[in-house]
Amino acid sequence: MGLSGNAFDVPEPPPALVPVPATRAFDLHSSRVIAGAAGCGWQFDLRADDPVTRDGMLVVPLISEADYYRAVDGDGDAYASLVPAADVYVQKPEPGTGAPRPGYLIERLTDPDSPPIRRPYPASDVPGLIGQRVWYWTDGGFRDDFRCVSEAFELDGDFCVRVVEERAWYRWQRSGTIPKAQDAFIQHLWTQ
Structure with missing residues (x-):
C-alpha cells in the first residue's frame, strides 16, 4: 500500500x-x-x-x-x-477548465434541463470520500478509473486516502474479492 x-x-x-x-x-x-x-x-x-x-x-x-x-x-x-x-x-x-473551489449555492446553480458539467474538486475539500470516483495523479499523469475506499488519514505527516482501481472496486461489490488498495497523497486526488 x-x-x-x-x-x-x-x-x-x-x-x-x-x-x-x-x-x-x-x-x-x-x-x-x-x-x-x-x-x-x-x-x-x-x-x-x-x-x-x-x-x-x-x-x-x-x-x-x-x-x-x-x-x-x-x-x-x-x-x-x-x-x-x-x-x-x-x-x-x-483541457484547461481546472477546478474551482466549491462555492456558495448561488455560484453552483445550473440549468436543470441541460446535463451538468462535472467539475473536479480537490479531495481535500470533499467530505465523504468513500466510494467516490476520483482523478488520480500518478506516474506524471491523471487516471480517471479509481475509487476511494477510505476517508482522509495521516501517514508519516502526509494526508492520504486509500484508493483502488475502479474495475477492482466493482469486482469487490460483485464477488466479495477484496482489492489491492494503495495509499495516495490527498493533493493528488480530485473527485469527479
Whole structure:
C-alpha cells in the first residue's frame, strides 16, 4: 500500500467533464455517458456502445458501470437498454477548465434541463470520500478509473486516502474479492 509520487508534486487540476451530445461524438464504445432529458433529470455512471438504428430511430445501448466491469471481467453478459441518441451525452474532458473551489449555492446553480458539467474538486475539500470516483495523479499523469475506499488519514505527516482501481472496486461489490488498495497523497486526488 505504499505511496507513489512525491508529496510536494502538486499538479494542475484535471479537466472538467463536459457533456457532448452523442449524435456529435464518434466511437462511443465504452464511453462514460449521461442519460436523461429536459423536464426529467440526469443519470451518471453509465457506459455506452456504438449507436444502432432500431425501427428507424438512432439509439445508444447503455449499461451501468457495474455491468460494464462485470462484462470486462468476463463474469457474465451485460444487457443494454436502448436509449434514444438525443437523450445521451458523452462525458468529454475539456483541457484547461481546472477546478474551482466549491462555492456558495448561488455560484453552483445550473440549468436543470441541460446535463451538468462535472467539475473536479480537490479531495481535500470533499467530505465523504468513500466510494467516490476520483482523478488520480500518478506516474506524471491523471487516471480517471479509481475509487476511494477510505476517508482522509495521516501517514508519516502526509494526508492520504486509500484508493483502488475502479474495475477492482466493482469486482469487490460483485464477488466479495477484496482489492489491492494503495495509499495516495490527498493533493493528488480530485473527485469527479
